[in-house]
Every structure is written in C-alpha cells, then in structure tokens.
Amino acid sequence: MRLQLRVGVPGALMLALAGAARAEGLRLTQDTLLYSDSDSVMVASPQLALHHALDEGGGEVGARVVVDMVSAASVDVVSHASKRFTEVRQEIDADVSKAFGRHLPSLGYRYSRENDYWSHGVTLGWRETLSPDTTVQGSYGLTLDEVGRAGDAREHTHGLRTHNASLGLTQVLGPRSLARVMYTLTIEDGYLEKPYRFVPLFDQAGVDLAAARGEQLGLGSFARYSLPERPAEEVPDLRAGHAFALRYLRWVAALSASLRLDGQLYVDSWGLMAGTAEPALEFGLGGDLELSLRGRAYHQRAVGFWQRTYVVSPGELPRYRSMDRELSSFSTLEGGLGLAYAGKRFEAYAEGSFMNTWYRDYLFLDSRYAVVVQAGLRWTP
Amino acid sequence: MVIRWLRVGLTVAALSLVGCRTTQPWQREDLARRSMRPDGDGDRRALRDHMTGTREGAVGGLGSGGGGCGCN
Numbered sequence: 389m390r391l392q393l394r395v396g397v398p399g400a401l402m403l404a405l406a407g408a409a410r411a412e413g414l415r416l417t418q419d420t421l422l423y424s425d426s427d428s429v430m431v432a433s434p435q436l437a438l439h440h441a442l443d444e445g446g447g448e449v450g451a452r453v454v455v456d457m458v459s460a461a462s463v464d465v466v467s468h469a470s471k472r473f474t475e476v477r478q479e480i481d482a483d484v485s486k487a488f489g490r491h492l493p494s495l496g497y498r499y500s501r502e503n504d505y506w507s508h509g510v511t512l513g514w515r516e517t518l519s520p521d522t523t524v525q526g527s528y529g530l531t532l533d534e535v536g537r538a539g540d541a542r543e544h545t546h547g548l549r550t551h552n553a554s555l556g557l558t559q560v561l562g563p564r565s566l567a568r569v570m571y572t573l574t575i576e577d578g579y580l581e582k583p584y585r586f587v588p589l590f591d592q593a594g595v596d597l598a599a600a601r602g603e604q605l606g607l608g609s610f611a612r613y614s615l616p617e618r619p620a621e622e623v624p625d626l627r628a629g630h631a632f633a634l635r636y637l638r639w640v641a642a643l644s645a646s647l648r649l650d651g652q653l654y655v656d657s658w659g660l661m662a663g664t665a666e667p668a669l670e671f672g673l674g675g676d677l678e679l680s681l682r683g684r685a686y687h688q689r690a691v692g693f694w695q696r697t698y699v700v701s702p703g704e705l706p707r708y709r710s711m712d713r714e715l716s717s718f719s720t721l722e723g724g725l726g727l728a729y730a731g732k733r734f735e736a737y738a739e740g741s742f743m744n745t746w747y748r749d750y751l752f753l754d755s756r757y758a759v760v761v762q763a764g765l766r767w768t769p
Numbered sequence: 770m771v772i773r774w775l776r777v778g779l780t781v782a783a784l785s786l787v788g789c790r791t792t793q794p795w796q797r798e799d800l801a802r803r804s805m806r807p808d809g810d811g812d813r814r815a816l817r818d819h820m821t822g823t824r825e826g827a828v829g830g831l832g833s834g835g836g837g838c839g840c841n
C-alpha cells in the first residue's frame with residue numbers, strides 16, 4: 389500500500405502527459421533503466437517525458453517524471469547489521485526555453501524526494517549562436533536539499549545548498565566534425581555526510597593482532613578487531629569541484645558511422661581527482677537501424693582524509709572520517725552495445741552494458757560488477 | 770598529471786578555434802545526422818548520468834544527473 393501511494397503522484401502525471409501528447413507538435417519519450425550489481429543492489433528507473441517545440445531556434449517547453457525503485461543489501465547496509473531495504477525516489481522536472489534571435493534563454497525547475505531526502509533545484513540557462521559554426525552556452529543552478537533519516541520529523545533534517553555554474557563552447561570544425569568544451573564549477577555547502585553511515589575505529593593493538601593472525605581486515609573480520617565505539621561519518625561542510633570536459637564528434641564516411649569521444653577531468657577541494665574517457669561509435673545498418681558500441685573508463689583518486697582503516701590513540705577521534713566508497717580510490721571499466729530504430733514518427737532503442745569496479749582501498753569491498761540495461765520509445769504524434 | 774591533461778584540453782580547444790572556417794550550408798549533410806548532435810538524446814542521457822553520478826565522486830562536466838541522493 390505504501391509503495392502504491394508513493395508511486396501514485398508520478399503515475400498520475402505520466403497518464404496526464406500521455407494524454408497531452410495526442411495534441412500536435414509534441415514529442416513523447418519513455419525510457420526505463422535497470423541496474424543490478426554483485427553488491428546486492430537493484431534499481432529500476434522508469435521515466436516519461438514530454439517536449440513541445442516553441443520555435444525553430446531550439447525553444448521548447450518540457451516536463452519529465454522519473455521514479456527510482458531501489459532494493460539494496462549492499463556492504464554499506466550489511467556492515468551495520470541491517471537488513472535489505474527498499475525505497476522509492478521520485479523526480480519531476482519542468483523547463484522552458486524560447487529563442488530571441490541568436491539568444492536562447494531557459495529556465496528549469498526540479499523537485500525530487502525520498503523518504504529521507506528532499507531536493508528543489510532551479511536552473512537558469514543561456515545559449516547564444518555567435519556564428520553558424522560557433523555556439524556558447526552558460527548556466528547557473530541552485531539546489532536546496534534537506535537530508536534526514538527515515539521516520540524523522542522534517543524539522544530535524546540537515547540543509548545542503550549546491551551552486552552549479554557552467555560555461556561551454558561548441559565549435560563546428562569542418563563538414564564532418566565538431567567539438568565542445570565545457571567547464572563546470574560546483575560548490576556544495578552544508579550537510580554532506582550520509583546520516584546512516586558510521587565509521588569503525590581501530591587501535592594499533594587490534595590492527596597488530598589481526599596481522600599476527602594473518603587476517604586481512606575486511607567486511608567479515610573488521611568487527612572482531614575494531615573498537616566498541618563507531619562514530620558517525622564526518623566530512624567538511626564545504627566542497628568546491630571543477631570539471632573540465634571535452635566532446636569530439638566526427639562522421640567517419642568509410643564506416644558510415646559517427647565517432648564520439650568524451651573526456652573529463654575533475655578536481656575538488658577535498659583532494660579528489662577523477663578522469664573519464666568515453667568513446668562511442670554509431671553505425672548505420674541500412675534502413676532506419678543503427679548499431680552503437682560504447683566504452684567507458686573512469687578512475688578517481690581518494691579525498692585527502694580517506695583511510696582504509698582509521699587507527700586512533702585512546703580518546704582520539706579523527707576530525708574527518710568516512711566510509712563512503714564514492715570518496716575512495718577506484719577504477720571502473722564499462723563496455724556495451726545498443727540497437728536503435730528511427731522511423732518518421734516512431735523511434736525505439738535498447739542497449740546493455742557490463743561494468744566492473746575495482747576499489748583500491750575500501751575496507752568492505754574489493755570489486756563489484758554490474759549489468760545495466762536501458763530501453764526507450766519516442767513518439768511524435 | 771592535472772597540468773598535462775589541462776594542456777591537452779586547452780591545445781585541442783585552441784586548435785579547434787584557430788583552424789576553423791565557416792562551413793557552408795551545402796557541406797552540412799553529415800553534421801545534420803541524428804548521431805552527430807552534440808547534445809545527443811537528453812532524456813536517454815539523463816537516466817544514465819544519474820546512475821553513474823550517484824556511484825562516482827566526480828560531478829559536473831558534459832552531463833550530470835538529477836538531484837536527490839539515490840545512493841546505496
């Protein structure tokens with residue numbers, strides 16, 4: 389019953405969007421992503437969106453509804469002696485843009501909620517066509533989040549403000565290629581911890597005892613050697629991140645395919661550094677069919693205060709401490725393929741990928757593999 | 770490492786701008802193909818970006834997922 393009520397509001401909106409799509413000039417899209425990994429996490433994310441073009445300069449009004457249904461018994465959960473849980477996240481987006489000559493201003497609003505997380509976001513965007521080959525774009529977004537624990541009253545939640553500003557340039561390089569460069573600044577200010585996460589502490593005697601017994605500290609053994617107290621996670625309240633991204637697109641006539649190369653470098657004030665490379669090829673198979681091949685490599689270096697095991701002296705408490713694996717050092721490799729059909733009024737695609745992640749310094753997990761399947765339909769009435 | 774990547778990125782960006790001349794409308798057949806759109810399919814991308822964004826430490830760049838935690 390509870391799940392039905394949670395899905396009810398987005399469900400009604402989806403039906404309303406589907407009804408509205410019968411009008412002319414609209415485009416209705418439906419996508420579903422399924423994720424499953426070896427760490428006992430499963431996610432199903434259906435999404436419905438509606439777009440209506442307002443002009444030929446790229447202006448449109450749109451709305452999007454997405455629901456994440458999560459079932460998890462990951463090491464994060466198991467290490468706290470908790471059982472598998474399920475939860476639902478709902479998100480609603482609305483945006484509008486309108487062309488004024490060379491300029492395309494836009495405004496967007498987003499709301500998402502879980503049983504312990506509420507988020508409102510507003511984004512102002514701007515795009516200007518400087519020449520037939522050159523476009524610049526910028527945006528500023530402010531997100532206000534409330535973070536709490538399931539069952540807590542809203543007045544006991546913590547606040548988080550996120551400022552996001554981006555500046556980009558898209559340049560046609562020739563009849564068969566173009567490139568985009570983008571810089572994004574993200575400033576997070578507020579509660580950045582996870583309220584359910586507690587950090588095991590060790591003393592030197594416990595670590596030495598484990599070593600003497602030839603035991604590697606991990607998920608199955610940490611509780612035997614850690615100290616009785618397990619304080620809550622603590623991270624700095626302010627985080628500033630810089631992302632530099634490059635996209636290169638080229639039509640390869642010999643293969644009748646488009647080549648897409650994405651790269652990104654990220655650094656932040658916590659000392660985290662990350663690099664991403666994502667090549668993709670889309671082949672025309674004849675008719676309205678396309679085959680795509682995609683790869684992705686991601687690597688990050690841990691934040692400065694990261695430790696696999698926090699070893700302390702009596703009475704000592706590390707100022708910053710975390711067991712958030714997304715702050716540790718790890719690498720991910722992903723490969724996948726997809727098939728798409730693009731008719732005049734109807735389009736469809738399906739794609740699947742396999743990814744493996746290697747954690748270099750995470751107490752509870754050394755590696756994880758995941759399967760991701762995504763499919764979608766597009767309809768222009 | 771960071772400096773080296775920055776140099777590569779800036780060099781590519783600079784070459785992009787310096788080496789360009791206007792592409793005429795009759796030369797844009799390949800640029801007009803669906804798979805050559807620099808924004809790609811936004812709705813298709815949004816789901817995937819949110820999935821990766823909640824599992825990696827980096828944010829921003831060419832695409833980032835919606836708000837909310839969605840972690841685990």
